[in-house]
Amino acid sequence: MRKLQSQGVHHITLTGADRQTSIDFWEGTLGMPFVFDQPNLDNPREGHLYFDPGDGRLITVFTDEDRVPNARRTPTDPGCVHHLAFNLSRATFLQAVDRLNERGISHSGPKDRGFMDSIYFKDPMGLLIELACYKFEPPSGCTHADVMIRAHQIRVHAGDYNITEIHLADAIESLVSDRQNSLSVDRSARNPY
Structure with missing residues (x-):
């Protein structure tokens, strides 16, 4: 028996609200360029938007014009996604509270996690988002x-x-x-x- 060796996250797909809300959040709030757009090939009623989270990999969002934002927290039962974390530079992290506040987005404030600092808030569909900033840079040749x-x-x-x-x-x-x-x-x- 042999492993199916992973070489990184290919993409993460989320169920979003309508198209514009999704673009406004993923690109307009989190700064992820909107790089690809097509129908959901398994459900032609839905759109399938692709965003680059900053490392060339992809966050994709299924959209439906009949879905509206719902800030109620997504389920955290066993097997559910608890949260998604995105890396920020120290310079951006130090401004995150002000940038969230100017949009009226409720958040946790900075949390010290020992090896990183974090701020938590919910996306328009209630998914918990973490903005994370490492407290270190790895040496050359290391991750x-x-x-x-x-x-x-x-x-x-x-x-x-x-x-x-x-x-x-x-x-x-x-x-x-x-x-x-x-x-x-x-x-x-x-x-x-």
Whole structure:
């Protein structure tokens, strides 16, 4: 038996409201360019809008002109989607509260998650959206996941409850040490003063 090896998220498809509400939210609020439009090939009454969330992958939305926004929270029963999280730069994240407030969008305010900061709010159909901003940049040649697994190992070894900035900094130092050669025999921290 062999795995069906995933190589990333291809796309996520959501059930949206009408066409204009969907465009106004995904492009007009979250800044995702509207890149493709066609009928829903399984239901010709619906539209199928495609948006680029910033990494070239796709968020797609089924639209129906008879559906109207419904801010009631989507179900969170087992098997349901709890929320979608989108990455923001630090510069944009620091302005997110003001930008949500100017649209009258109710939100959680910033939440410290140890390795990232988050803000939560609902889309026009009640789906919880998270705006997330990592507290670190991975070293060259590494991914955020590389840093996270190393920080997790450091945290568990230390017996700490959750990942914090010290685990991230130590993980980054460890990854650089593993991946980057040096002419120095002793690469330990030293005080030159």
